[in-house]
Amino acid sequence: xxxxxxxxxxxxxxRRVAIASDVIRLAGERLAQRQVEPERQAQFLETFLSARELxxxxxxxxxxxxxxxxxxxWAELARLMPGHVTAADSAIxxxxxxxxxxxxxxxxxxxxxxxxxxxxxxxxxDIYYRRETLFAWLRSFGLCDDIAEIFxxxxxxxxxxxxxxxxxxxxxxxxxxxxxxxxxxxxTSDWRVPARLGITAQxxxxxxxxxxxxxxxxxxxxxxxxxxxxxxxxxxxLQDGAPRVxxxxxxxxxxxxxxxAFWTAAYARAAGAKRxxxxxxDGYVPWRAASRMPRAMAGLDVRYIRLSRNSLIAxxxxxxxxxxxxxxxxxxxxxxxxxxxxxxxxxxxxxPGLGAHAAAIAPNAPLADDGAIAALVAAVDQAALSPERxxxxxxxxxTVVGYLRQEGMLDGTPFVIFDVGxxxxxxxxxKSILDAQGTSGFVGGAYFALSLxxxxxxxxxxxxxxxxxxxxxxxxxxxxxxxxxRRILVEHLLGLxxxxxxxxxxxxxxxxxxxxxxxxxxxxxxxxxxxxxQIAAFxxxxxxxxxxxxxxxxxxxxxxxxxxxxxxxxxxYDLRRLAQLHAETDGxxxxxxxxxxxWRLPTALLQAIPYxxxxxxxxxHGPTLWPEMAEARASRPARLLLRTIRGGRRxxxxxxxxxx
Numbered sequence: 001x002x003x004x005x006x007x008x009x010x011x012x013x014x015r016r017v018a019i020a021s022d023v024i025r026l027a028g029e030r031l032a033q034r035q036v037e038p039e040r041q042a043q044f045l046e047t048f049l050s051a052r053e054l055x056x057x058x059x060x061x062x063x064x065x066x067x068x069x070x071x072x073x074w075a076e077l078a079r080l081m082p083g084h085v086t087a088a089d090s091a092i093x094x095x096x097x098x099x100x101x102x103x104x105x106x107x108x109x110x111x112x113x114x115x116x117x118x119x120x121x122x123x124x125x126d127i128y129y130r131r132e133t134l135f136a137w138l139r140s141f142g143l144c145d146d147i148a149e150i151f152x153x154x155x156x157x158x159x160x161x162x163x164x165x166x167x168x169x170x171x172x173x174x175x176x177x178x179x180x181x182x183x184x185x186x187x188t189s190d191w192r193v194p195a196r197l198g199i200t201a202q203x204x205x206x207x208x209x210x211x212x213x214x215x216x217x218x219x220x221x222x223x224x225x226x227x228x229x230x231x232x233x234x235x236x237x238l239q240d241g242a243p244r245v246x247x248x249x250x251x252x253x254x255x256x257x258x259x260x261a262f263w264t265a266a267y268a269r270a271a272g273a274k275r276x277x278x279x280x281x282d283g284y285v286p287w288r289a290a291s292r293m294p295r296a297m298a299g300l301d302v303r304y305i306r307l308s309r310n311s312l313i314a315x316x317x318x319x320x321x322x323x324x325x326x327x328x329x330x331x332x333x334x335x336x337x338x339x340x341x342x343x344x345x346x347x348x349x350x351x352p353g354l355g356a357h358a359a360a361i362a363p364n365a366p367l368a369d370d371g372a373i374a375a376l377v378a379a380v381d382q383a384a385l386s387p388e389r390x391x392x393x394x395x396x397x398x399t400v401v402g403y404l405r406q407e408g409m410l411d412g413t414p415f416v417i418f419d420v421g422x423x424x425x426x427x428x429x430x431k432s433i434l435d436a437q438g439t440s441g442f443v444g445g446a447y448f449a450l451s452l453x454x455x456x457x458x459x460x461x462x463x464x465x466x467x468x469x470x471x472x473x474x475x476x477x478x479x480x481x482x483x484x485x486r487r488i489l490v491e492h493l494l495g496l497x498x499x500x501x502x503x504x505x506x507x508x509x510x511x512x513x514x515x516x517x518x519x520x521x522x523x524x525x526x527x528x529x530x531x532x533x534q535i536a537a538f539x540x541x542x543x544x545x546x547x548x549x550x551x552x553x554x555x556x557x558x559x560x561x562x563x564x565x566x567x568x569x570x571x572x573y574d575l576r577r578l579a580q581l582h583a584e585t586d587g588x589x590x591x592x593x594x595x596x597x598x599w600r601l602p603t604a605l606l607q608a609i610p611y612x613x614x615x616x617x618x619x620x621h622g623p624t625l626w627p628e629m630a631e632a633r634a635s636r637p638a639r640l641l642l643r644t645i646r647g648g649r650r651x652x653x654x655x656x657x658x659x660x
Contacts, residue, residue: 003173004114007160007184008125008134010207012107012143014238015100016545018209018217018230023100024052025224027093035084044084051080056128065157066164070094070128094133103141104207105239107183111143124169124182126153126160126189161189166197209234211572212251215565222554225546229255229558232545236538247574249531252566253493254538256559257289260448260494261539262546263466263555264290264418265297267446271462275301275408275415275441280308282420282448284497288532289539296543305407305417306515311502312429314344314393315400317436322428322459323377327367329423329453336376337363344393345383353379399505401437403513409434414441420494421465422451422487428460448494449483466556482564489567489626492583492595498528527577570596571632583625597623598633604641 006012009020017023028048032041055076059068062076074090114121123144125134131152138144151169158164170177177198184190184204191203209217209230216222217230237250264286268276276297278287287304290297309326316322323343331339337347340363347363354361357375360368367373385393404410419426427445434440442461450465457463467483483490500518508514520528566573575596583593603622606614614621623630631639 001120001175001179003120003122003175003180005122005124005169005180005182006107006111007182007186007190007204008123008138009127010185011183011190011204012104012111012123013101013137013141014104014207014231014235015097016102016228016231016235017100017224018213018227018234022224022227023097024093025049026096026100028052030092030096031085031089048081048085051077051085055080063157066159066162067126067153067157068128069130069154071130073128094129097129098137101137102235103143106206107204108141108143120149120173122149122151122169122173124151124160124165124184126165128154131155159189160184160186161193163193163197166194166199206238207234210237210251211569212255212562212565215561216255216558219554219558219561222558225550225554226558228545228547229259229542232258232538232542235545236541239537239541247576248578249534249538251573252562252570253285253496253531254289254535255542255562256494257285257535258293258296258539258542258546259555259559259562260286260418260466261290261293262296262550263552263559264416264446265300266550266552266555267444267464268300268416271414271416271443273300273414273416273443275303275413276446277303277305277407277409277415277417279305279417279419280426281495281497281499281501282491283418283494284532285494285535286418288535289542292536292539293543296546301408301413303407305409306499306502306517307426307430308502309426309429310342311504311515312400312426312433313342314504315397315433316429317432318381319343319377320381320432322432322455323380324370324373325428325455325459326425327373327377328370329455330425332373333366335364336361336367336372339367339376340380343380344396345380349383349385349389350376350379352384353382355379396504399507399513400433402507403505403515404430404433405437406513409442410437410439412439412441414443416444416446417442418446419448420491421447421449421454422484423453424450424455424460424463427463428455431459431461448490449487451484466559482567483560486563486567486626489595490563492581492625496528496531496581498525498532521582523580524582527580531577567626568628571629593623593625596626596629596633598635599623599630599638599642600635601638601641604634604638604645607642607645 015023025045028045031048032044036044055073059072059076062068063072070090070093071087074085074093075087078085078087078089111121123134123138127134129152131147131150134150134152135144135147138150144150151165151172153159153165156165156168158168160166166182170180173180178200181200181202182190182194183202185207187203191201194201213230213233216233217226219226233250233255236254264276276290278284278290283304287302290302327339331342340347340350351358354375357372361372361376367376409415417427417430424445431442434442444462444464445460447463447465449467450463450469452469454460469484500520502515502517504516505513506516579594579596581595583595599622603620606619606622609619611621631642634642
């Protein structure tokens, strides 16, 4: 009869930290907090980690066997650190590990299937824990009912890596090597060694960290927070029983949403807020994460509100200074007539108020300068409206205010909003409306990134970003200011909401205000719903792994590492859903351009034409939304052509510089 054996750690069980040594670090932190003043805890921890490593080596040598128990290790450790550690403190390390271990769903399913078929299942592990400890953990997850099924190197004194533990198991089970089927993650002790003994061995590499997980793990300054997040990514990746390298959710969108939600919660608490609104479609992914993280968001009322800049503008009491800033930053290239239309007015209603600028401002041409912008804003604020039109505008303002009141923004509760960024236009419009009501609890805005050219705090109110553009960002190498160089891509990846942008608000049959939302393509609706569900599932896993007290700078560092890795390496992952989505402009899919678009020969050939000429005649610039992905997915001829053109430009540039 065949016997099926499983390695335990990183096969049957995985931890909520990415590497096993972090268990020892956690134990050291608890010891440091117990007996050392805060300013000396870091020094104590490093001393402890060194002593714990040495104690393991010494205990194994003293045992006279191939392995030893955790009790022997901590007895040596107590001798190395007298007055600080006792042998009984081994319970701290065991307790730390017990809080971290969780079953690998894929292997748990396989074990259940084998038992249902009447097969004998055993567990073989090179580990210093006693088998009573291992049995307690496996039994708590429904994986083992008999301690006799566990073979631990610590008590037997033999290792898998030497082959001797496998020989012991064969004798104890009374079977031949060919009757044992073993599976484990270690390529040597779980595959090569048993295979040399004639055992049917299977290497199980799925619990190894992927590129994204490994990148997060080594985030500078993030410490255990990075280890916990990388482990959550791994656990989520294993959930469906079909392990793979990673997809859009486990490799990027899930951890990104979680990190942003954690950071926003920290900002909200520091600002004295009791409520967080994730605003607009750009806040949908972080909101889905936050909604499934009760531990991380403890004490905060987390809500999602359907706002957009366009839905709020018509409710502004006056455009004033903000209106001029908005037009200058966001609409300066639009014809004046379209600007007026976006503001909710008709040209004939504002034309009389243009005064001396009337001759210079045409509805079919952009505004020429700041004077023209100021004149247009003043004309809008003084628009001569008919009673009917005035009533329409008042009603529109009333629906916006009614919606904000219904969603709790006017009940006095201190709150912050989260948005991706970049210029604070939405926040400035919202603050203007709330201030006019006089009962707002608004205390600030949390943002993924804030541009140097954003609306001033005097107009928009307090705001803080995970990333702040600085003056030196404007004239330095592209890769240094990565987040801002990939601004549009970030908006697309974080703005994966299963609905269009808010256009306005109206009362439904139940007398509740509902947002009128722009239409989106059926494919986008289906894909974003699927992604949102998986992001929420990832967040539930991460909420168990992360503690909620992570340093904000560590959270930002992990986001930066994660974004850089994913943007550059996403072609190595499963992008079957993102590949179905297309780029949008103002919530509309106006161009059939896929987000992960590839260079093709015709578009690559266009790069030989100078940029300004392409711009003048409207030839386009190729797939610029995600440059790294475009080149990775390009056909070989297109990639070769691009490199040739770029090389030619560099050569021409060197020649010109020498001539000058």
